[in-house]
Amino acid sequence: MPDDRRSSFFQALTGRAGADVSGTAGGDVRGMLIAAYGASRRDPAKPDTAAAAKSLGVSQRTVQRWLADPTRQQRYRPRADLLTKLSTRARQAATTKRGRERAIRDTLLAKGLPTGMRVSVTGQQGPERAYARFRTANFDLDDPSLSSGFVTAYIDGGDQGAIDWLRDNSDLTYNMDRWYFGDVEDVEIRGPYGRG
Known part of the structure; x- marks a missing residue:
């Protein structure tokens, strides 16, 4: 469950939808690339293959092959050492x-x-x-000091922070003196009062 919460907060705060931050080598290659290197400037739904290639020491075309259609992915999987490096970078993100x-x-x-x-x-x-x-609670951080405090708390302490x-x-x-959190299943961030 902590991995789900970590993933929910990471995706909400970074906008990296589909990011796989589990750190397991058997995870989704596309999701790990998005988590570790962000989205492409041309197409936000795809990972930044140029940054990934530079960091992993392979060609950009090699990274693109890893993202080929699922019927060919068995043939074009990253080597074990690169997969370990990629999963580590995705988790560390x-x-x-x-x-x-x-x-x-x-x-x-x-x-x-912010x-x-x-x-x-x-x-x-x-x-x-x-x-x-089980409920959805909306926390309005409409003051810049509140929103920057929340972002700073996430940067410093992660999802638990x-x-x-x-x-x-x-x-x-x-508007509650105290609030209890059990399991967190999803986190969504929008502009003030639900805009954006």
Whole structure:
């Protein structure tokens, strides 16, 4: 379950949809490339094959072959050493401060969202543990200091840092003195008051 939460926060804050940050060598190659190197400037749905090739020491065409249609993927899989390196880089993008900072700098901060955002968290949660149930709670971070504080908490502490920040600031963002988080299944980030 922590991997799901890590993935949800990473995808929401970086905009890297489909990113695989599990760190398992048997994971989705496309998802690991998106997590580690971001999306292509030409097509945001595809990974940045040039950055991946440069980092992994292979040609860009080799990386493109890894992304070939599924019927040919068995033939064009990365070598074991490259797959290990790729899965490590993908995991580190979400588990290290440096990786999170780089991923957010490339996407979220470029969009200008730290001027305000709405964080929607879906999962087991409530005002107290006894009242926790499966729900979606919207936390309005409409003040620039709140949104930058949330982003900084995520960069510094990862998904647990973000959860702790939301819990500690629930009186400012959700009008509740305290808030309990159990399992988090999904996280979505939009502009202030749900825009964007």
